[in-house]
Amino acid sequence: MKRPQTVIVYLALICFISWNIITLLKNTEPAGNEKFEEIINRVQSIENSQIAMKSLLETHEEKLTALIKIFRNRKITNGKGRPDIGEHLNGVNSSKIYIEKILFSDKEVVIPVLVIACNRVSVRKNLDQLIKIRPSASKFPIIVSQDCGHVPTAKVIQSYGSQVIHIQQPDLSEPQIPWSHRKWKGYYKISRHYKWALNQVFHKLKHTSVIIVEDDLDISPDFFEYFSALYPILKSDPTLWCISAWNDNGKENIIENNSELLYRTDFFPGLGWMLTNDLWNELGPKWPLTFWDDWLRHPDQRKGRSCIRPEISRTHTFGKIGVSKGQFF
Numbered sequence: 001m002k003r004p005q006t007v008i009v010y011l012a013l014i015c016f017i018s019w020n021i022i023t024l025l026k027n028t029e030p031a032g033n034e035k036f037e038e039i040i041n042r043v044q045s046i047e048n049s050q051i052a053m054k055s056l057l058e059t060h061e062e063k064l065t066a067l068i069k070i071f072r073n074r075k076i077t078n079g080k081g082r083p084d085i086g087e088h089l090n091g092v093n094s095s096k097i098y099i100e101k102i103l104f105s106d107k108e109v110v111i112p113v114l115v116i117a118c119n120r121v122s123v124r125k126n127l128d129q130l131i132k133i134r135p136s137a138s139k140f141p142i143i144v145s146q147d148c149g150h151v152p153t154a155k156v157i158q159s160y161g162s163q164v165i166h167i168q169q170p171d172l173s174e175p176q177i178p179w180s181h182r183k184w185k186g187y188y189k190i191s192r193h194y195k196w197a198l199n200q201v202f203h204k205l206k207h208t209s210v211i212i213v214e215d216d217l218d219i220s221p222d223f224f225e226y227f228s229a230l231y232p233i234l235k236s237d238p239t240l241w242c243i244s245a246w247n248d249n250g251k252e253n254i255i256e257n258n259s260e261l262l263y264r265t266d267f268f269p270g271l272g273w274m275l276t277n278d279l280w281n282e283l284g285p286k287w288p289l290t291f292w293d294d295w296l297r298h299p300d301q302r303k304g305r306s307c308i309r310p311e312i313s314r315t316h317t318f319g320k321i322g323v324s325k326g327q328f329f
Contacts, residue, residue: 111140
């Protein structure tokens with residue numbers, strides 16, 4: 001009688017253990033499935049990120065390749081070794097950018113310097129600096145556009161002979177302006193002169209870009225290297241519309257002592273700047289009668305585009321006397 005009871009006990013024990021195992025498996029299955037699904041989701045997320053990164057690299061591959069070809073291993077300003085290129089120029093506004101100052105390698109590129117002059121014989125100071133530091137007269141021809149018909153200034157410009165190209169604004173008439181604007185007559189003349197001079201550079205002389213300076217600017221020793229390095233960026237990046245050598249807030253006690261630090265800015269700085277013929281073709285037909293620099297800062301002209309400006313200015317004005325009568329000096 002004991003043997004059948006033992007078998008029954010064993011069978012009952014087996015059934016009990018089996019039931020608990022089945023119950024345990026049923027209770028842990030959902031957790032296992034959830035964990036498995038979580039792993040699958042993470043893997044898919046990683047794969048999606050890889051696909052997105054690959055797409056991003058392919059999108060910028062052509063531009064990155066072009067930049068690599070442009071940046072030769074030539075250091076211009078200091079001996080601290082090659083700087084790292086930080087955030088890409090297509091980054092957000094006010095992003096810091098580090099870039100090596102180099103000469104562009106395209107031997108066919110010519111970037112003239114347009115000097116806007118009027119009646120200051122001190123234009124000699126500006127021209128002496130430009131001629132002294134320009135690395136190549138053929139790559140950087142100097143065009144002096146003179147308004148006002150001031151003979152002493154014309155003689156100073158002409159004394160440079162073939163080192164500069166002297167052009168003279170033919171329209172010296174008094175502009176027709178509203179009576180309330182009579183005190184701003186000089187600004188009307190300046191705007192008219194700019195339009196005429198830029199038409200000469202782009203339409204008559206057929207240049208594709210230009211660096212504009214006025215006759216009262218000091219320039220830094222790396223002035224030409226600065227614009228040379230940034231020229232291909234300006235040409236290739238549609239989110240940019242000018243390169244400026246001036247920092248409006250560039251006082252010594254509030255800036256970083258880093259000549260390689262650049263910014264994107266929404267505010268047009270001026271005081272030594274570069275634009276392309278494509279931009280002039282856009283702006284020239286609607287050029288304003290006066291206050292051209294304020295007009296450029298309007299959103300209708302900027303259209304969401306930025307200028308590049310340096311942390312350390314590459315220009316400085318010495319012309320206290322002018323149309324503004326020293327108001328902004």
